Amino acid sequence: MVRRAVIYIRTSSETQGEKSSPAEQEADCRRLAQDNRLTVVRIYRDVEKYRVGNKLIEPSGSRSDRPALQAMLQDAARNEFDIILAWREDRLYCGLRSMLMVMETIQEYKIEILLAKETFDPKITPVRTWAAQMELEGMKERMGMGVKARLKAGKANTGQDRYGYSRAGEKIHIVEEEANWVRKIFEWYNQGVPLPQIRERLIAGNAPQKGSSTPRHIEWARSSIQGILESAKEYAYGYKEQSRAGETYQIPVEPIIDVPTYEQFKAQREKNKTHPSQPIRHDYLLSGHLKCSCNLTWQARTATHRRSRKGEWIERKTPIGTYFCPQPHKELRLSTCPKTVSAKQAEAQVWEKVSQFITNPDFLLAQAKAKVVQLRNDYEQMKWDELQLREEIKKLNAERQEFITKARKGHISEEEFTPQIGVMYDKELGVRRRLTAIEQEKDAFEKLDLEEQVKKYVAELQSEMAELITANPQTPEERHQVFLLKKRIVDTVLTDAIIDERREIQIKFRTDLSTYSGQTQERVDFFAARRK
Incomplete structure (x- = not known):
């Protein structure tokens, strides 16, 4: 009886490709097929970026929506092969979700996995997957350490630019138009001008505001003016504070106001206290x-x-x-x-x-x-x-189980899975709350x-x-x-x-x-x- 095999190939970066190129992976898997008298019926390749929404994504082993992987699992459900050949186990998966999808497919459809450079043991697969996850966490930690190193060196990283400044790469530069308005705000405040009048002057002068991630419903809100005033020391002494993992760093910038203005501001601030x-x-x-x-x-x-x-x-x-x-x-x-x-x-x-x-x-x-x-x-x-809500909960449970089954079979992408399963749980939680209230x-x-x-x-x-x-x-x-x-x-x-x-x-x-x-x-x- 002829045993049908498929080869799965994955690379997700240029560096990785040099260590295990698609050609090398395919050659090693074909030798494995020959040694085990298998007939290769198809080759699945995840070697290029693919589009998810508006983004191009690397075919990382932690992603379960890789096009070739999805196609292979769907063909497994149609009984088009008996064995999966791969160079190493990490070519198939590096994350828990992708591992679960592969493992459930091979168990349900009685499919074997053979590896060219390793011995596949389904019993220790969860341990290896955990180790891969730990490595990913380590990578994130190393990236965080890199960010901290840049901040310690006085290099800008991320975060909202303070009014009067703009970040370009690792440097923070003065935006002169905004800086002039900062100086006017402190000048007016030191003259005893109330905040509402300062706001009116800013609006009347068409003073620009920083862009915001959410639409502004109020032009020059008093909280925005207070935010500028509360940063008086940073404007005077020329630094920007950024926090990372509980630590605070000071990045040097060019001052916008002088120290005498700042000292006058402190005196006026104290005088305004009632x-x-x-x-x-x-x-x-x-x-x-x-x-x-x-x-x-x-x-x-x-x-x-x-x-x-x-x-x-x-x-x-x-x-x-x-x-x-x-x-x-x-x-x-x-x-x-x-x-x-x-x-x-x-x-x-x-x-x-x-x-x-x-x-x-x-x-x-x-x-x-x-x-x-x-x-x-x-x-x-x-x-x-009460009876109607109990029936609705049963129906929601059935829908959720059907949705999870489709995801295991590869019919639903990872981008679709997480938000939709969240909506399902939220909907059921809402029904249960109504039931409890009744x-x-x-x-x-x-x-x-x-x-x-x-x-x-x-x-x-x-x-x-x-x-x-x-x-x-x-x-x-x-x-x-x-x-x-x-x-x-x-x-x-x-x-x-x-x-x-x-x-x-x-x-x-x-x-x-x-x-x-x-x-x-x-x-x-x-x-x-x-x-x-």
């Missing part, structure tokens, strides 16, 4: 709740100092709290946004409405009853959705007496409100305890507080009653701690 040296704790009742038409959650700040008539910063007798919209660019701020509001004014508005809501609980109880009816109607739908919701419904829970909840809130009415805090600690109590109530019943252009705040109360369960004992413990 915060106290020691942080002070301030309580804000609406933190995390207050929003405006910009759809941003407002932040809070405390003014502990003010300017005197002489222009000096002096400490206030009573700190002033303010909520403000965090949108720093006025062209993105809507006209209906009031920008700021007194914390005292905003919190008084909201607390009055929260108090009215809690002391008149009929509305909440009515909502509770309606919610119970709705959940009972939803319960049957939950059970149906199961948890079912359990919660089956265990809770919602009407009773809401009644307890309302009674506890009313008790807390009664304590607040009679509370008379004298010390900062007692005032902070009262704040914590108010904050807990606000966080429990409130979802959003929307402020309009007239600084009037509209309240959205929580309607998801499932969040009320389990909170009663926590509030009781809180009151017990206060009474002690």
